[in-house]
Amino acid sequence: MNKSMRRRFKLIFLISCTIVMLLMGLTVGGASIPIRHVFHVLLYRLAGIQLPQYVEVTTVGLIWNIRLPRVLLSFVVGSSLAVSGSVMQSVLKNPLASSYTIGVSAGAGLGAIIVISFGISASFLGMFLMPVFAIVFGMLTIMLAMVIAKRVSTQLSDYSIILVGMILSVFITAMIRTLASKNASHAQQILRWQLGSFALRGWVVVGIVSGALLLLICCLLHDVKEMDVLTFGDEQASAIGIEVAKTKWRLIMLSTMLTGVAVAFVGMIDFIDLIAPHVIRRFFGSEHRYVIPLSALFGGLFMVFSDLIARTILAPSELPVGTVTALMGAPFFAYLFLKNGAKKRREL
Amino acid sequence: MIRVSKLNCGYEDQHVLFDLTFSVKSNQFLMILGPNGCGKTTLLKALAGLLPYQGQITFNNTDIQTLKKQALSKKIAFLSQKSAIYFDYTVYETVMQGRYVHFKKTFFKEAAAEDHEVVQTYLQMTDLLDLKDKSIKELSGGQLQRVFLARVLVQEPQLILLDEPTNHLDLRHQLELMTYLDEWVKQPDRLVIGVVHDLNLALTFADELLLLKSGQIVAHESCETIDLNVMNDVFETQVVAYMKAALTRWKR
Numbered sequence: 001m002n003k004s005m006r007r008r009f010k011l012i013f014l015i016s017c018t019i020v021m022l023l024m025g026l027t028v029g030g031a032s033i034p035i036r037h038v039f040h041v042l043l044y045r046l047a048g049i050q051l052p053q054y055v056e057v058t059t060v061g062l063i064w065n066i067r068l069p070r071v072l073l074s075f076v077v078g079s080s081l082a083v084s085g086s087v088m089q090s091v092l093k094n095p096l097a098s099s100y101t102i103g104v105s106a107g108a109g110l111g112a113i114i115v116i117s118f119g120i121s122a123s124f125l126g127m128f129l130m131p132v133f134a135i136v137f138g139m140l141t142i143m144l145a146m147v148i149a150k151r152v153s154t155q156l157s158d159y160s161i162i163l164v165g166m167i168l169s170v171f172i173t174a175m176i177r178t179l180a181s182k183n184a185s186h187a188q189q190i191l192r193w194q195l196g197s198f199a200l201r202g203w204v205v206v207g208i209v210s211g212a213l214l215l216l217i218c219c220l221l222h223d224v225k226e227m228d229v230l231t232f233g234d235e236q237a238s239a240i241g242i243e244v245a246k247t248k249w250r251l252i253m254l255s256t257m258l259t260g261v262a263v264a265f266v267g268m269i270d271f272i273d274l275i276a277p278h279v280i281r282r283f284f285g286s287e288h289r290y291v292i293p294l295s296a297l298f299g300g301l302f303m304v305f306s307d308l309i310a311r312t313i314l315a316p317s318e319l320p321v322g323t324v325t326a327l328m329g330a331p332f333f334a335y336l337f338l339k340n341g342a343k344k345r346r347e348l
Numbered sequence: 349m350i351r352v353s354k355l356n357c358g359y360e361d362q363h364v365l366f367d368l369t370f371s372v373k374s375n376q377f378l379m380i381l382g383p384n385g386c387g388k389t390t391l392l393k394a395l396a397g398l399l400p401y402q403g404q405i406t407f408n409n410t411d412i413q414t415l416k417k418q419a420l421s422k423k424i425a426f427l428s429q430k431s432a433i434y435f436d437y438t439v440y441e442t443v444m445q446g447r448y449v450h451f452k453k454t455f456f457k458e459a460a461a462e463d464h465e466v467v468q469t470y471l472q473m474t475d476l477l478d479l480k481d482k483s484i485k486e487l488s489g490g491q492l493q494r495v496f497l498a499r500v501l502v503q504e505p506q507l508i509l510l511d512e513p514t515n516h517l518d519l520r521h522q523l524e525l526m527t528y529l530d531e532w533v534k535q536p537d538r539l540v541i542g543v544v545h546d547l548n549l550a551l552t553f554a555d556e557l558l559l560l561k562s563g564q565i566v567a568h569e570s571c572e573t574i575d576l577n578v579m580n581d582v583f584e585t586q587v588v589a590y591m592k593a594a595l596t597r598w599k600r
Contacts, residue, residue, distance in 0.1 A: 092455075093432060095435065121528040221455070221456065222455055222456070224456065224457075225448060227459045228437070228441070231428070231434055231435050231437075232432060232433070233399055233432045237394055238397075238417070239398060239425065240445060240446060240449070240499075241420070241421030241449040242417070242447045284439075285436065286436050309446075
């Protein structure tokens with residue numbers, strides 16, 4: 001079997017897993033609903049096909065108003081975090097980079113927390129106030145991280161950017177905690193948000209977030225070739241004909257926006273952005289024309305899975321989804337770090 | 349073909365090149381020689397348009413600063429001494445990246461059939477055809493150097509700038525590379541400028557030598573006419589005596 005055939009098989013497998021996972025997201029839960037009923041409800045809502053007698057009206061509400069928006073939202077948020085992670089890794093030439101490890105999600109979180117705890121409101125921004133704050137603070141954090149890392153070493157490629165990002169993350173998280181404890185009235189809201197949740201979001205939020213995120217991902221697809229070349233270093237990329245500064249700026253901007261929107265509407269969810277691109281590269285190679293769209297697919301799948309665990313494992317109470325991704329992600333991160341370290345030692 | 353006048357160049361805290369003026373005609377293989385830190389790499393990077401500079405560099409009577417990035421990369425290619433590899437690309441994918449400026453101007457910038465043909469040709473030429481599906485992370489230093497060389501060649505430039513291209517290459521591949529470049533440069537409107545440390549290679553393959561010391565030109569002459577004793581001064585050691593000693597042994 002040749003390479004492109006194998007790739008096609010893996011792709012079909014990934015897509016089937018995604019579909020199965022989405023359906024599981026709809027059937028499994030506090031009340032488990034047979035898959036047949038799920039199909040009936042979907043056909044009823046989407047195509048207006050008459051419901052059979054045995055499907056109750058409450059099931060329609062549960063599927064259409066609660067589970068489906070939740071599953072879709074977790075899918076697009078997972079996708080955008082994964083895509084943002086792959087972009088960061090390419091631009092910073094570092095397989096350990098992600099919006100979490102370089103502090104973007106913490107920064108975005110701080111932006112959103114400021115809105116919550118100071119009760120800031122700007123009527124012309126409406127529900128976009130939080131995302132705007134999150135994006136701006138996320139941008140500020142990554143810029144700060146890059147400036148400091150450049151001082152440590154002129155090559156952004158080494159671990160300095162990760163170290164600086166981690167330090168910033170810890171510092172910003174401490175600031176968030178300070179804000180939370182100062183505002184006892186908002187503490188619960190802040191904590192819930194900090195841990196991330198997809199619970200009880202209506203179709204409006206789902207629509208806005210999905211629209212924004214799909215648009216951003218499409219914009220990024222325009223730059224897949226540039227991302228490939230950028231992994232070899234700025235100088236090489238420039239010699240090959242890429243406007244390095246402009247392209248990098250655009251990519252960082254777009255991926256921060258992805259993280260910002262996701263974080264602002266859903267909360268801080270870690271590690272998906274780090275893991276998804278790695279898994280995809282392992283099976284589909286490093287070319288970003290595969291990495292970007294397939295990371296989106298895998299990130300979405302993984303997030304739906306995490307959310308499924310979050311809401312079923314301790315049912316009827318719900319675990320924050322951020323906890324689930326971190327529980328699975330942290331060991332994976334450690335494994336990557338150790339593997340890279342071992343490789344370095346062998347080369348010496 | 350390329351004309352450099354009053355070139356001053358350097359980095360934030362260090363002025364490296366001082367008032368360089370020289371020109372090279374087409375179909376020449378120019379090699380730059382000089383001790384460590386004399387500004388060889390800086391000069392190459394300035395010529396490649398990778399560093400800001402004062403003065404003027406014109407390529408075929410066009411000031412390179414007036415050219416857009418993509419237009420410049422269609423004319424001038426640069427093989428860097430350092431290359432960072434963090435992700436697993438295959439040899440084929442890596443070489444294909446050199447076609448970037450030739451890709452279709454569609455949304456996804458796909459490679460056309462012609463791009464695949466060109467890549468195939470140069471993979472064969474650089475002896476990489478058998479390795480084309482291998483990950484670049486699994487290659488030896490010499491194989492990797494050939495991958496990057498192929499990536500420069502597929503750019504189909506008129507001027508190739510090479511920063512120590514024979515690094516990591518075994519003798520056979522050093523000679524093959526130099527022989528190939530020697531043929532490449534003979535076709536119309538082409539020029540090769542390379543930095544090397546190996547005097548033997550330089551004297552065997554170069555048409556012209558440019559000797560640099562402390563950011564200034566000590567000599568720029570054809571290989572036939574150059575007074576080799578100037579090397580002693582440039583490298584501050586008895587280069588000529590060593591070379592002669594080696595030659596006597598070879599003759600035995």
